[in-house]
Amino acid sequence: MDRPETSTEAAHALLLQDVAKSFDGTNAVRGIDLAIRPGEFYGLLGANGAGKTTTLRMTVGLLKPDRGAIQIFGIDALQDPAAAKQKLAWLPDEPLLYEQLTPLEYLEFVAGLWRIDAKEAADRASTLLDRLDLWSQRDTRCAALSRGMKQKVSLAGALVHDPRLLILDEPLTGLDPAIQRQVKDLLLARTDAGCTIILATHILDVAERLVNRVGIMRDGALVAQGTLAELRIQTGRKDATLEDIFLALAISQSAAVA
Numbered sequence: 022m023d024r025p026e027t028s029t030e031a032a033h034a035l036l037l038q039d040v041a042k043s044f045d046g047t048n049a050v051r052g053i054d055l056a057i058r059p060g061e062f063y064g065l066l067g068a069n070g071a072g073k074t075t076t077l078r079m080t081v082g083l084l085k086p087d088r089g090a091i092q093i094f095g096i097d098a099l100q101d102p103a104a105a106k107q108k109l110a111w112l113p114d115e116p117l118l119y120e121q122l123t124p125l126e127y128l129e130f131v132a133g134l135w136r137i138d139a140k141e142a143a144d145r146a147s148t149l150l151d152r153l154d155l156w157s158q159r160d161t162r163c164a165a166l167s168r169g170m171k172q173k174v175s176l177a178g179a180l181v182h183d184p185r186l187l188i189l190d191e192p193l194t195g196l197d198p199a200i201q202r203q204v205k206d207l208l209l210a211r212t213d214a215g216c217t218i219i220l221a222t223h224i225l226d227v228a229e230r231l232v233n234r235v236g237i238m239r240d241g242a243l244v245a246q247g248t249l250a251e252l253r254i255q256t257g258r259k260d261a262t263l264e265d266i267f268l269a270l271a272i273s274q275s276a277a278v279a
């Protein structure tokens with residue numbers, strides 16, 4: 022978790038200022054501030070219902086905040102969503118694919134949406150399929166793939182336009198250990214190449230090993246953030262694991278008692 026970051030860019034990859042969202046009077050996100058540096062691998066943690074997905078959906082332009090400002094690499098994402106979306110990719114927790122397409126067709130289709138030329142699209146698709154050990158399934162319809170394979174195709178689709186900011190919601194849930202390893206290795210290779218990654222997850226040992234810094238959400242607010250070393254100091258627990266810190270900060274006292 023205390024791996025050094027690789028990028029030297031100065032601007033923020035993502036800046037959220039006082040971003041809030043409520044649904045039918047329930048505050049899902051209560052005025053969050055978040056600054057992610059380019060090249061950073063950031064883990065967003067929180068119990069079920071803490072507001073992680075709502076925060077990320079607002080960040081990627083799928084949900085309009087009630088108030089606040091969102092900047093992606095300095096671009097105002099609320100004023101110029103198309104330019105902001107060029108910089109990012111979003112991987113939701115449930116893979117969204119065109120089931121009748123094969124992985125190769127799907128990746129070439131997505132690349133076409135990003136106006137990547139056909140030769141380059143074919144090259145990128147082959148590289149990603151090979152990297153994710155999907156080459157032998159390249160001509161199988163997505164409908165016939167396992168959930169883990171679909172998740173990998175979906176990840177490849179998110180990466181095909183070479184986004185500078187990759188936002189993933191629970192990308193490893195339900196994947197077997199071998200597939201988790203492939204996905205983790207690919208994500209680390211992306212940050213080594215300068216990509217910024219924000220990962221919402223409940224898998225704390227994965228967060229501890231992969232990310233540079235975590236933010237912990239509770240009841241729609243960011244209650245702590247930092248490296249594991251910083252969180253240990255903030256909580257006064259010098260030998261704590263990330264799980265210890267998560268249980269101390271992310272779970273409300275009433276839930277812990279229940």
Ligand SMILES: Nc1ncnc2c1ncn2[C@@H]1O[C@H](COP(=O)(O)OP(=O)(O)OP(=O)(O)O)[C@@H](O)[C@H]1O
Nearest residue numbers: 044047048049067068069070071072073074075076
């Ligand atoms: N479309 C919606 N309509 C109404 N309420 C919603 C909607 N989306 C989220 N919420 C509510 O907002 C709160 C935050 O939900 P959110 O999905 O952001 O949490 P989360 O941290 O991602 O949880 P999980 O770990 O379970 O995915 C919850 O109380 C949830 O019920």
